[in-house]
Amino acid sequence: MTRLVLDTLVKYFALVAVWFLAGCLEHSNANLRKSGIVYCSEGSPSTFNPQLDTSGTTVDASSHQLYDRLLEFDPQTSKIVPGLASSWKVSRDGLIYTFQLRKQVSFHTTPYHEPSRFFNANDVMFSINRWRDKNHPFHNISDAEYPYFFSLGLDSLIKDVVRINGYRVEIHLSKPDSSFLANLATDFAIILSEEYAENLLAQNTPQRLDEEPIGTGPFKFVKYQKDRHIRYARHEGYWQEKDVVQQLVYDITPSSSLRLAKLMTGECDVISLPAHSELDIIRERNNLVLDEKPGLNVGYWAFNTSKAPFDNPEVRRALAMAIDKTTILEAVYFGSAIKATGLIPPSSWAYQADLRDASYNPLMARELLEKNNIGSDFEMDIWAMPVERTYNPNALMMAELIQGYLEQVGITVNIVSFEWSNFRRRLQGGAHDSVLIGWSADNGDPDNFYRPLLSCAAIESGTNRAKWCNPLYDEVINEALTYDDVETRAALYQTANAIVADQMPLVPIAHAYRYQAFRNDVTNLDINPFGGIRFGGVKKLQ
C-alpha cells in the first residue's frame, strides 16, 4: 500500500519537473534576438551631448549613435571623409573653409519633438556658436564647459561662422591650422537641431536639449534610467544607406566580470572594456570574438627636464638605454601592446617606421652616467600613476621593473604614488624627477600628440609632463600645421621626431591595443581607433 502512495508521489514529482524543464529549455526567442543589440557599457553617461564632456562613457552613449558630424573619420583608414558636409573647400591662405551641406537629411522624430524641416546651415551655425559664442543663449545651459574645444583653443581659432545660403557655410579662422578639419571630425563636434533648440527655448526648458537629445544619427533616443539602461530605436529616415537594427539597448554594468558573464550567457551582444586578465577567457570561447587593434595612444616615461641632472640630455639617454622595453611590454601589457619608438603610433599616417630606438645597453648607460658624474650614490624618484589606463594598465608594476633595471646601473629608485587627483596636482607643480604616464589621442591628427605632449605652451596647460621647452621643436610643429599636404607635414614631423630622439625628454614605451569583445553573430562592428563605439551599420547574422 505504501508503494501505491509512493507511486503517486513519484509521478507527481516527475510531472512537476517536466513542467518546469519544458518551460525553460526551449530557446526560441529567435526573432527578438535578431531585431536588437544589447551593449553592456561600463557606466552612466553624464549627458547626451558630447560637446559638454570628453569622457569615453558619454561619447560612447551619444556621439555616433545619436548624431553626425560635418566630417567623419573612416575607421579603417583614419582618413577624413564627408559626413553632413558633402564636400568642402579650403581657401588658398588656409583661413576660410567652405562646406557644402548634404540635402534631405532628417532629424529624429520622437514623442517630444517633431521636426518640420530638414537639416540645413542654421543647424551648423547653432552647433558651433553654442560653444564658441559666450553670449549665445545656450552657451551656459546645463552648466556647460565644452572641455574639448577650449583645451585646443578652438574658440579663439574660429573667427566667424557665416551662412552663405541654406546649404553652404563658411568658417573663418584667425590663423591657418591644418588640424582644423580633424577637429571637426572628432566625436565632440556634433550637429544639433536648431529648430528643436528654438522650441525648447520657447517652452523655457532649454536644458532638455542635452537630456532628451535630437540628432541626425542612426538611432534616436527612447528612454534612459540612470545606472540601469538606455534605450535607442532605429531612426527610420537615416540618410546613410546602412543596416540599422531595430533596437539598441545599453545595459549599464559597472563590474567587468559581470559584463563578461553576461556576454557568455548571451545577455549582452557586445561589452565595453574587457579586462586584460580576462582576455584569454574570451579567446577560448568559440562563440565569442575578441577584436584588437593598436590604439592611438602612447605610454611613456617622462623626465622632469627643469631639474638637475635631468636637464642633461646625456643623462636622459643613459637612463633610456638602461631599461629593456621588450620585457616591460610582456610583463605589464601581457603582450597586448607594441613597442613605441616615437610619440606616434603605427596607425597614424605620420608614423615613422624607420625611427631608431635607444637600444637596451646597460654597459653604455653606465659609461654615459659616469661621464656625467652620476655616481652609485645617485637616487631618483619614479612617479607611478595610481589608476589603470589603456596606455598603461599597471604603472606601479612598470615602475618596479624599471627600479630593477636602474639598480643594475647603480641607481637607487624610489617609487612614488598618490591618490589620482592629488597625483595630478603635484605633477603639475613639478615635484617629480620622472613619471610614468601616457596620452590617448582624440582625433586622427598627429598634432594631437606633438603639441600637448612636448610644446612649450603645454607646460602651462599641464600636459607637458617633461616640462621640456625647445624653440626649434615648437617652430617645426607650428610650421607643419601651415601645410595641407600629408607628405610635407610628415617630413616636418620626422624632423620633430629627430629632435625628440636626440634630446630624449621622455622615453616612449608602448602603444597599447584597444579591445572589443562581442558574440560571433554580430557583424560590421569596427574598433574606432580614436573615440567612441559606432553601432550604425552593425547587424546580427540571421
Add this chain to the structure above:
Amino acid sequence: MTYYLLRRLNLLIFTLLVLCLASFYLAFLFPGDELTNLSGVRFSTESERLQSFEYYQFDQGAFLQFIRYLELLWQGEWGISFASNEPLLQEISTFLPASIELSAYALILSLLIGIPLGFIAGLNHNKLTDYTIFSVSLLGYSVPVFWLALLFIIVFALQLGWFPISGRLSLLYDIPHQTGFIILDILRSDLADKGEAIKDAMLHMLLPTLSISIVTSTIILRITRRSVIEVMSQEYIKAAYTRGLNHSQVIFRHGIRNAILPIMPQLALQFTTLLTNAMIVETIFSWPGIGNWLIQAIYQGDYPAIRAGMLAVAGLVVIFTVSIDIMHKLIDPKRLNRQRVKI
C-alpha cells in the same frame, strides 16, 4: 472571537507604530541634516530649509513632529530619493512587487517540493527513506543562499549556458511598468508575441527562484514530516485501521487533511523568510527588487531611501504575519489554544 480580532489588530497597529517611530528616529541617527534625511531634499537656501522646517513641524516638540511624520506617511509623502530624485513611495512600489513576485514563486516551488517529500519521510518514519530525506534536507538547510546562487550561475549559466543571469526579462522587451509583477505586465502590454516574452521571463526567474526555495523547501519538509508523524500516531488513525480501511484510504481520508491544516499558517509564514533570502539573491542576479534597491541605497548613502525601504519591508512582513494569523483563526476558530507543531 471579536476580542481575539481586536487583540490582533491592536498588536498590528502597535507594531507598525513602533516601526514608524524607529524609521523616524533613523533620520536623526544617520549622518547629515535630519530634515534632509526625512524629506530627501538637499536645501540650497536657508528659506527652503525653513519652509521644510515648518512643513515637518520641526518648530514643535518631538511628539508633534512624530505625529506630523505619521500624517505625511499616511498621505503617501515618504520623501524623495537622493539618488534618483523620485518620490520614495513610487520607487518602492516599482521595486517591492519584483521581490514579492520572486518570493511568491519560490514559496509555491517550496510547497511543491517540501510537502510531498515531508509526507514520504513522515509515512516512512524511522526507515531508510526517512533517514535519507532527512539528512539531505539537513544539507539543503545548511547551504548559504548566496553561495548556492553563485554555484547555480557557474554551472547552469556560464558552463551550460541554459539560463540568463541578470534581470527578469531580456532588455530587448520594453514592457511598460503597470503592476510591477512581470508576468501580469507582459499580459497587459500590447506586445505582439507575449508567449515568447513569458518564456523569457520564466528563464530569468528559474535560477533565483530555485536558489532561495531550496532552504525553504527543507524547512517545509521538516514541518510536514513532524506533523505527519504526529497525526499518524493518533488514536483516530488506529481506529480507522481497525475499521478495516486500507493504508491509502487512511492516509487520503484522515492523514493528509489532519496533517496539513494545523501547519498551514506556518507554511505561509515561510514567505517572510523567503523575502529576506530573496533580498540577498536579488543582488547576485541583478533582480530589480527591493533588496537590490536597498543595497544600492546603502552604497550611495541614500538615507531617505534606507529609512523608507526598511519601513516598507518591515511593514509588509508585519501585516502579512498578522493577516495570516487572523485568517487562520477565521477558518479554524476551534484551534484557539492548540499548541503549534514544531519542526
